[in-house]
Amino acid sequence: MEEHLKSRFWFTNRRSPIFHNFSSPYPPIPALPPLNVHTLLFERPPGNTIPRDFVVHIDGLTGETRTYGQFVERIRDCATALATSVSQGGLGIRHDGLEREIIAVFSPNCLDYFVVVHAALVLTVPFALLPSKPTTAELVYLLKKLKSGIDSVRVRLFTHPSLLEQARAATKLADLPLDQIYLLSKGTARSKTIELCSLIENVSKKKLARQAVVPAEKNTLAYLIFSSGTSGPPKAVMVSHGNLCFSTMQSIVGRMEEVRYTPAPKKPIPPARWLCFLPFYHSMGLHFFILKSLLAPNTMIVLPRWDIDQALEVIPKYKISYLALVPSIVHQLVNSPKTSHADLSSVNLAGCAAAYLPPDLAERFRNFLGHSKKGELPPMIEGYGLSEATIGSISRPRPGQYGLYPDPKSTGILLPGQEARIVSEDGTDVDHDEPGELYLKGGNVALGYWGDEQATREAFLPDGWLRTGDRFRANKDGVLYFEDRLKDTLKISGAQVAPAEIEQVLLAHPQGLVLDVAVAGVPDPSSRNDRVPRAWVVLSSAGIALGPNEVIRLLDDWVRERLSRYKWLTGGIAVVQEIPKNPTGKVLRRVLVDGSLQPHIGYFDQLFDANGWNFRIVEKYGSVVKLPMLFGDEELYITDPLALHHIIVKDQYIYEETSVFITTNVLTFGMGLLSTLGDHHRKQRKMLNPLFSLKHMRDLLPIFYPITYDLRDVLVEQVRNGVRQIDVLHWLSRAALEYIGQAGFGYKFNALHDEESSKYGEYVNKIAPILFKTAFLRRFVPWFTKMGTPAFWRTVLENIPSKLVKECIEVVDVLESRSKVIYEKSKKAMENGDEATYEKIGRGKDILSVLLRANTTAKESDRLPEEEIIGQLNTFILAGQDTTSHALTRALHLLSLNIGVQDRLRDEIITARREREGTDFDYDTLMGLPYLDAVCRETLRVFPPLAMIARTARKDVVLPLAWPILGVDGKTEVNEVPIKANTNVIVSIIGANRSKKIWGDDAEEWKPERWLEPLPESVAKAHMPGVYASMMTFIGGGRACIGFKFAEMEIKLVLATLLETFKFEAGPEAEWRMTGITRPVLKNSSDKAAKLLLKTTLVKD
Template sequence: MANHNILNAHWSRFLGPASPDPQKYQYNPDSQAIFSSPYGPFPPSPPDLNIHELCFPPKNHLPPDYPLFINAVTEETVTLHQFYGRTCALARVFRYDGPNPLGLAKSPITDKDNGEILGLFSRNHIHYPMVAHACFRSELVFGGISPASTPYELWWVLRKMQITSIMVHESLLPVLREALKLGTGEDDKATPLRLILDLKKIIVLADDPNLDSVSGRPTIESLVRCGSTLPEIPREILGGDRMAYLFQSSGTSGLPKAMIISHKNGLYSGIQTIITAIQSALYAGVEPLTPQVVLGIIPMYHSYGMLLWILRINIVQSTNILLPKWDLELALKSIQKYKITYLPLVPPLVRQLAQSSLTEKYDLSSVIGAGSGAAYLPPDVAYQLAKKLPQGAGMPIPSGYGLSEAASIATPAAPGIFGLEAALPGTVGYLLPGMEGRVVNPDTLQNVPVGEKGEFWVRGHVVTPGYFKDTKATSEIFTEPGWLRTGDLVMRDEKDQIHYLDRLKEMIKVNGLQVAATEVEDSLLEHPEGLVRDACVAGVDNGRGDGSLFVRAWVVVTKEGESQGAVIVERKLDQWVKGRLSKHKWLTGGVEIVDSIPRTPSGKMLRREMRDKYHARLKKEGKSKL
């Protein structure tokens, strides 16, 4: 194998020969249709590099030991050295061409092949990242499955991912049992894929490390103990363009799809923000990649969680304080107790922290930074939370941008680096290292000029090869080879900052004109009297059958809003929008005060759910709004 800088032990391994100097280089945007990252290209890497060997290069000694994961509830701790030893032991058990006590088959290299795919069906757990790295090291493909899945949803995903074996957290065994009762899916016309899970290959992730079995199934701990007695067989571990894992993705329609991530996708996603952090530190004249303590709440099965808890292990010294589930007071206690320095969040958690008086009870002075991802972050809460942290309102919470299909695409940059201006809330910043972008008219598929709205198309090593065994869905996101259609409406400005506007499918068409729901939501949240705590906007049936829609808002009011009463608040919000936005964006569908806005665990607003409930209510009442 050639000597690649990326396998060295020092942080400089992530700065390739074409990396720009952060203090001398000035980024100059132009009006060309295709634009690139100010950070330049990715550093070169070996063609067959495996994610595990990026994190643990085989010729490098481990650094001095430190706590890697700590359970915030039980205080159970896994150190870096323990993690690596346990990963190696479990990988010896998982390896198809070793002693192979589980009888696992070889995994597929692409979705043209069949083979062993291990489902990971668990909430966040202190040993989940170890299982993922054991899979990388043993070349066992895995599929991350949402722990919130119903039996039907689990049954669907098991078939879409063609799961042959599964690791299930002990608390989710009843869900798996109910899913298996649904059969192989022979009569399901929605997909030709059938249930092929081998019931002899069910492994349990148990909270008690002393258990060898649960419900007659072997535990992960028993397999680690078994692997510690097996010989290590020297071999080259392959990666590169081979499948590494599968994600759940909504893709272009409702039911989840299985989306492929290769080792190349995963390792480059893992180092993108590492590169930006190194360049930002060099620009500021400080040592890059200093140790950090991180609040761990983002789900590990999600692309955002994979980045944080799995793809960067041993790349930067990070002690991760894991919360099994979100608990506001436990999070605040953990920040104070462990002197947490960084808070990776999703918008609902940003909002909760920003608006909770509990934050006044705890010491948050250790927090150097916070960031949001996975969904759109309204500007108002980006400023509100920043005011409560040492950084102050002058540094509002930045919001990164990525998809399951391309985990990391854009992020705000350190103000001044490469001559770049600060990316304020409302934008998602600049393209990350190695990325290229275009803004395209979704109807004509022609590039649009700088400053105009269009669909965001991106290209780079982090982009998925496609959906697993679903050529139709893959063709829908790749109209042109290599260019991923994100399905998001954006505007690229003259500085090459990217302004996120909305999901294309959630655009509201009013008399032929497009309305971005987020623009109306932001206006409601910015009412000068602070009447609204949360807002959801969607298009509802106008009753005329002409395809045009009314714009309707559902709002959660603040204490100030409650004191004024529903009638006054609804009138004031209607007048505010009329005075601020164009006529086609007015709330012709009305305003409704609700107790809460439904969201997914990652923070994506369920506008469709609000709209469907409204339509169902209208139908029941036997009238339409005209």
């Protein structure tokens, strides 16, 4: 046995880590041929069959029973009814090369839930289990998720009569046909919905030929089950027949081994009676009650859901012998006064899974059961599993099994056939007793996530390993200990903080002040982008007697005495009535964090979060969402196209720029286009529009070419000098400054060669991050500017002891002084006559020269004063340099990650150049390259440089909607939204650009090819009010980006020139941050400066 263990466990006596996996001490699992799991469960060997008259199912409320024989017959009739053609009275459901269908089950626990699941397995039609108590919005999300997994999939929804109306409402909103809803249990005559029982009766009535069991391969999809969504939107896990067969054999081998280490009973043990209240839509309920209960004669007493009163009545009535529990229910049973006189004497065994069970709570529950059984402590079976590994992976062995005596704090050992690694952050395996992320491998590892390739790549590695997202450690004997969920783990001052550690300290307070507790990270009040620990506690009777304030003080002192400073509850302690958990007991930390918004802050910090890519509020609540913001204000977050059309175009005179935006821009840029409203803005626009016309862009292209070739030559020199990783953002920013300088102002910054000019560009790049970081402070600027003169406030600002404020002043001064130099130079050339102007770059065709000439000849009422022209220069420098360079950088980053796209684009460019015999592209040729245009459009659609803008309603108005939304009751459809005067509305550029209703289920994916074929009809029907390519990237209406053609031409020319010369490959991993304008930074680096390093080589090398 000792050699057997050494061969299976990972560890040796050496202290240094061994970079290999370790495996289960159980015997190996026998190899199975490809098999439908139904065959494995029901076609049993002689001597191991379940008697046909054995009662397998009892409805705990009605008393209805089903024998094993009745159950088997009903499964076969149900499978026949599902597969039989409609003309024969069936549903004609199939999942093969011709039809791809899914059976979705939306119901509380009931007897026919067992039947429809097994019937689907017989047919190899995938089934999907939906939570039985979602909001309508959540149900809509799940149905859309199913529909979007693969093309042309059809969802057949089986529901319970009590949920029929909600199912119909959600089906309608998910754009699914109502005639594909069926009742799992008998409904009322008014429901007019096909019932499963009627379909089954039709099979018997017509004596239809029984449907045979359809063969299954290893990777034949068996079912989809939604992850709990405790930290984000649920994902649908794909579990195959091969996974189910492997998992079933794990249970068989595991049980056979446990019997070897269990003392022989003194008298025969009767078949187990299980209380089935855990939801069947969860992996634990599905496997424990519906699937693996068939491995031996077991009776399932079914309750629709957990109800402590029903459970305490049913347990003695049916002499329940086994309880399958989750920690939240263990907690309730131990602490509820209702259990003090309850009869649980029939319970011989209890198991707990789905979430971490604190050891002291487990011991209290054993003592509780022991008291009910007059001193005998029944065993408590614990383990670990997850839907992505089908169900179980780790279980605590019997004492003495394989010579192991794991302590109560351990999770257990690997189940049969399971392999594992524990991996550090750098990807290497850790030593024993060191925590790291648990990786699992085996035949139970699922196929991936339905319709989510990115999430699949992140969790399911190519070599077969599954990243669990949970932190474990293992001792030298291979016994595993759960530490915490990786997603819950906080990083503070570079150190990892496990919420479970803090929770245990709080629960261990000697006065027993709390019954339940959860810890999660909330925004740090002193640093928006960091998270600090916050605790939510449910008071015990002792805590209630002391009062919340005293309990908070005592708990805070207790934590400070026992934990390091960085683990203190800096985010505070909140007393709550209950800890929100999903039906299997996992804490819904995202609900806690969302509910902890500070009243004076609201969603402000989340909207202005640098990691705002995860702000998925539209996905959760719909296309118009009301958000609490600063000091009790409410703002609307909008992606609905009709609403956007009214805000941006039809009623644009009502929805003006916010006072914060206008005042900030006046102080930063002067009186430019971004700083004016109403008639004043229209006057400026009238003068400037011709300068950005298509005709003028053609005139500017010859000015662009020398700059682009200069950029190319600089990068070639870098590569030939041995630089293999080039910061492309750095060089593209310098080039962008030169484009706006020469084509915009007839001014040569010489930014690609002169370091001083390059530093000026760096100042420009600081503007957007500074404005982002001061978003909170800038909310007060409109108030302050009404008091005192500009000179007064300049003095005040100069004396504020803030590095950020002083940096802002410095940037504004540098920008203003350079713009004045450019203006004076151009003005002087104009005064000296056309000859002097033509000596400038571009022979006077630059935007500023044309503007000055037009301004001179315009009517007096249309002329722009000098300070407004300087304001335009400041505005153009920011818009022309910062946003365009970051959009270009994003495009190169995407091309470096998608080499096939890069190669195809390069081929198009080289072919087009060859057709022109090596000459420069003219404007029409450059703009007409189809794949270049597709890459440009798709990059700007999926990754707009600016994620959102805001407007203020200047009077009461009603905003119509294209898509009805659900009201706060989750049922009422709302078709228009009344808006009060002075309410801010947030136009979500990124939300509109990525709308699945408009762009399809792959809206969030970067697919340039979508532009080479007809777009979905929904794109045209949406009438999105954007000025460019049916998207909102450059806004629309009277305040659309005036220079979008300038930016498009620059992006296309740079890409065409660089890709012809260079090949770009991904460098160090980068993450893009929403700091006003999205910027790349190196991931896991202390250097937070904006940069993107790409491996750059010459194509001809």
